[in-house]
Amino acid sequence: MGLESLIGGEGFLTTTVNGLVNWGRKNALWPMPFGTACCAIEMMATFSGRYDISRFGAEVVRFSPRQSDLLIVSGRISIKMMPVLQKIYRQMPEPKWVISMGACASCGGVFDTYTLVQGVDQFIPVDVYVPGCPPRPESLLDAVFEIQKLVGEDRFDSGKHGS
Amino acid sequence: MADNNPAYEALPADLKSKVIESVEHQGQVALRCRTADQRALLENFRLSQGYDFLVDVTAMDHLGKDTEERFEIIYVLRNLTANHTFRLHVWLDESDNAIPSVFDLWDSARWGERETHDMFGIVFDGNPDLRRFLMPEDYPAFPLLKDYPLKGKEERRQFPKVVARGDRMVEEEPDTYPTSIGRQMHTPEYIEEVRRDSKPRE
Amino acid sequence: MTQNPENSGRNTPVPSAATLEKELEKGWRDHRSGARPSSVSSVTEDDGDGRMVMNFGPQHPATHGTLRSVFTLEGESIVEADVEIGYLHTGFEKLGEHMTYQQWVTVSDRMNYLSAINNNVGYSVAVEELLGIEVPPRCAALRVIMCELSRIADHVLCVGLQGMDLGAFSVMLWSFEKRELVYDIIEAVCGARLTTSWTRVGGIIRDVPEFFPDLVYSFLDEFPPIIDEIHGMLLNNKIFVDRVKDIGKVSTEKALSYGLSGPVGRASGLTSDVRKDKPYLGYDKYDFKVPSQTEGDSFARYMQRMEEIEQSLEIIRQAMATLPQGEVVHDDFKTSLPEKDAVYNDMESLIHHFKLVMLGHGIRPDKGQSIYSATEAPCGELGFFLASDGSDTPYRLRVRPPSLYNYGLFPRLAEGGMISDAVAILSSFHVIAGELDR
Numbered sequence: 001m002g003l004e005s006l007i008g009g010e011g012f013l014t015t016t017v018n019g020l021v022n023w024g025r026k027n028a029l030w031p032m033p034f035g036t037a038c039c040a041i042e043m044m045a046t047f048s049g050r051y052d053i054s055r056f057g058a059e060v061v062r063f064s065p066r067q068s069d070l071l072i073v074s075g076r077i078s079i080k081m082m083p084v085l086q087k088i089y090r091q092m093p094e095p096k097w098v099i100s101m102g103a104c105a106s107c108g109g110v111f112d113t114y115t116l117v118q119g120v121d122q123f124i125p126v127d128v129y130v131p132g133c134p135p136r137p138e139s140l141l142d143a144v145f146e147i148q149k150l151v152g153e154d155r156f157d158s159g160k161h162g163s
Numbered sequence: 164m165a166d167n168n169p170a171y172e173a174l175p176a177d178l179k180s181k182v183i184e185s186v187e188h189q190g191q192v193a194l195r196c197r198t199a200d201q202r203a204l205l206e207n208f209r210l211s212q213g214y215d216f217l218v219d220v221t222a223m224d225h226l227g228k229d230t231e232e233r234f235e236i237i238y239v240l241r242n243l244t245a246n247h248t249f250r251l252h253v254w255l256d257e258s259d260n261a262i263p264s265v266f267d268l269w270d271s272a273r274w275g276e277r278e279t280h281d282m283f284g285i286v287f288d289g290n291p292d293l294r295r296f297l298m299p300e301d302y303p304a305f306p307l308l309k310d311y312p313l314k315g316k317e318e319r320r321q322f323p324k325v326v327a328r329g330d331r332m333v334e335e336e337p338d339t340y341p342t343s344i345g346r347q348m349h350t351p352e353y354i355e356e357v358r359r360d361s362k363p364r365e
Numbered sequence: 366m367t368q369n370p371e372n373s374g375r376n377t378p379v380p381s382a383a384t385l386e387k388e389l390e391k392g393w394r395d396h397r398s399g400a401r402p403s404s405v406s407s408v409t410e411d412d413g414d415g416r417m418v419m420n421f422g423p424q425h426p427a428t429h430g431t432l433r434s435v436f437t438l439e440g441e442s443i444v445e446a447d448v449e450i451g452y453l454h455t456g457f458e459k460l461g462e463h464m465t466y467q468q469w470v471t472v473s474d475r476m477n478y479l480s481a482i483n484n485n486v487g488y489s490v491a492v493e494e495l496l497g498i499e500v501p502p503r504c505a506a507l508r509v510i511m512c513e514l515s516r517i518a519d520h521v522l523c524v525g526l527q528g529m530d531l532g533a534f535s536v537m538l539w540s541f542e543k544r545e546l547v548y549d550i551i552e553a554v555c556g557a558r559l560t561t562s563w564t565r566v567g568g569i570i571r572d573v574p575e576f577f578p579d580l581v582y583s584f585l586d587e588f589p590p591i592i593d594e595i596h597g598m599l600l601n602n603k604i605f606v607d608r609v610k611d612i613g614k615v616s617t618e619k620a621l622s623y624g625l626s627g628p629v630g631r632a633s634g635l636t637s638d639v640r641k642d643k644p645y646l647g648y649d650k651y652d653f654k655v656p657s658q659t660e661g662d663s664f665a666r667y668m669q670r671m672e673e674i675e676q677s678l679e680i681i682r683q684a685m686a687t688l689p690q691g692e693v694v695h696d697d698f699k700t701s702l703p704e705k706d707a708v709y710n711d712m713e714s715l716i717h718h719f720k721l722v723m724l725g726h727g728i729r730p731d732k733g734q735s736i737y738s739a740t741e742a743p744c745g746e747l748g749f750f751l752a753s754d755g756s757d758t759p760y761r762l763r764v765r766p767p768s769l770y771n772y773g774l775f776p777r778l779a780e781g782g783m784i785s786d787a788v789a790i791l792s793s794f795h796v797i798a799g800e801l802d803r
């Protein structure tokens with residue numbers, strides 16, 4: 001950031017600005033869907049009509065990592081895909097959050113095989129896990145709420161976007 | 164010998180003798196032959212008999228089994244006009260695991276053979292595009308071989324880790340990778356070794 | 366990128382094992398660290414002769430998942446196309462060799478996740494054919510109804526995505542909304558929306574609920590107008606029609622030689638449909654047509670899907686009218702799981718269940734038996750090759766994925782066209798990555 005290094009301390013101004021920024025951030029999450037398999041279909045269902053994630057301000061789906069702050073990893077990640085996922089994660093600007101959706105992304109799920117990475121959290125940091133195979137759209141919405149909570153608690157000086 | 168398989172019946176006599184076995188199960192016929200005769204038989208089926216639809220190409224690994232050869236290549240052929248489907252199984256030697264490609268007869272063989280190559284390491288002589296297919300280019304093994312374990316040899320753990328250090332995300336190589344990444348090769352010694360310690364399946 | 370014929374066979378001198386190993390070690394390390402440029406870069410580069418290599422995917426909205434194409438461009442036209450797949454390789458076939466025949470049903474619906482029921486049914490039919498058992502008539506009819514329902518859902522989604530890729534976003538939102546009608550039925554029948562695991566070898570998991578006919582009949586009333594709505598939205602849309610007409614033409618010979626099947630093949634003049642050619646589950650009892658087109662372009666593939674939806678509705682109508690009563694599980698409990706209720710309340714069923722579920726017992730086809738069995742999935746001919754060695758796990762389980770063979774033609778079609786045409790062709794092929802890579 002830079003602002004807080006000028007002001008310093010925990011004054012009235014920093015906390016209020018902090019609150020304002022977080023309020024804005026958490027109600028305008030821009031997800032980057034990294035959908036590979038079945039879970040991606042449920043993710044798309046969450047984005048569309050019946051479940052409508054836009055009610056919670058997260059409908060600006062950007063397929064470009066440089067404009068997003070929430071990475072939703074949904075689906076199986078194979079060893080061929082893992083370098084791609086890491087590259088995309090590195091391209092996202094700070095601060096960024098990650099949802100690992102579904103059993104496969106979180107731990108490999110039913111596929112304990114030679115080609116599947118057994119949990120993406122071994123190689124990139126994950127903030128919220130969504131259980132299920134596939135998780136229902138409601139669970140993904142719940143995970144977005146959790147992320148919003150995390151965003152709300154974030155701090156300039158010590159949190160994810162402190163720099 | 165199956166008497167009711169039109170594809171076998173229509174073969175000329177010299178090719179008929181090349182078919183070493185014919186099994187029928189649930190009305191579906193599987194003919195067997197050796198590598199040397201594969202091309203002649205398939206040419207006959209395609210060009211003279213009109214089996215114009217190659218449904219699938221795949222292989223089977225009989226490691227440690229009491230079979231004639233280690234590999235078996237399987238072609239599923241269909242004649243759409245006559246609506247008849249059957250399989251041709253070809254025995255393939257493990258020490259010289261190369262077999263003529265049939266991509267000039269059916270274009271669908273291009274990818275079918277490429278996948279079989281990727282999964283079993285079998286070389287299809289003449290196929291113009293035998294790169295790795297489903298696995299990463301430098302993957303050190305052929306996963307569908309029977310001596311390759313289901314969970315792999317720790318290849319799936321060998322990635323750098325992105326961690327938060329200070330205020331930035333950095334990549335960290337883990338201290339140690341498992342040292343041996345299980346390179347598999349079809350050398351006679353290697354196969355001998357595997358034979359020795361693999362128990363035949365019940 | 367260039368294909369090197371000399372690379373393939375034994376004609377080139379083979380490098381020694383040690384060099385090979387060293388090179389592989391290095392390549393594998395480069396892959397892991399993402400350092401190999403060709404592997405993941407998405408930059409466009411000009412290599413001096415006015416041609417540009419453009420990477421398309423594996424993470425791109427128009428690739429529907431994880432397909433990657435590399436196009437060599439001259440201006441905006443594609444002179445050379447190459448595709449790379451395998452980004453979703455999961456090891457289904459290897460897993461099949463380590464699971465019992467009943468267990469693999471659960472895995473099968475993760476393969477083509479848009480129409481999981483068709484996978485379940487296809488696999489169960491294959492094992493039943495291997496064992497030579499026949500399911501009771503009620504079970505067969507229910508399977509047919511559910512298969513056709515998910516075929517409709519699959520086709521509607523495909524049409525919606527085709528619209529989305531060409532700029533008609535609202536069609537996609539509508540089709541997702543209408544898919545929910547099918548999901549409601551699927552959820553009522555088996556409790557899950559996507560990953561159904563609904564069939565068992567020799568039957569289905571349980572009989573359908575009492576209100577099932579009401580659900581299906583109300584679906585049959587509600588759905589047909591939607592076909593007209595989608596037609597109205599897309600056929601009156603000049604941009605859509607202009608972008609798909611005469612794009613990606615496939616001749617009948619090409620389709621045959623590349624092994625195309627399903628709607629993609631039938632849009633090019635093939636008339637084969639496994640449901641007619643080799644009827645399973647009593648498909649021969651129903652009176653339906655196999656539509657086919659002659660143009661073979663993207664527009665024909667769109668029309669083909671819409672016509673198939675109508676035929677599927679027809680099949681569901683007939684199957685509902687003649688839905689027999691009775692058992693839904695084959696009554697030889699040496700091969701088929703007894704119903705859950707019976708397992709909890711009846712000693713003998715419990716024993717059967719135990720024997721079937723424990724590893725090392727279960728279904729054991731005779732040694733050396735093998736079968737190739739095909740069913741018609743929404744994407745095309747879904748085949749299973751099963752070989753048994755007399756144990757309770759398949760010795761070899763091969764899936765013949767329709768998407769793989771359909772997709773094999775895509776690079777040849779994209780060559781010579783524009784980049785925007787490639788998107789139009791790809792979306793009309795409807796390739797499911799999960800099934801393509803397995």
Ligand code: SF4
Pocket residue numbers: 037038039040074075076101102103104105109132133134135475560
């Ligand atoms: S968790 Fe289940 S639904 Fe999600 S990708 Fe894995 S198998 Fe598919």
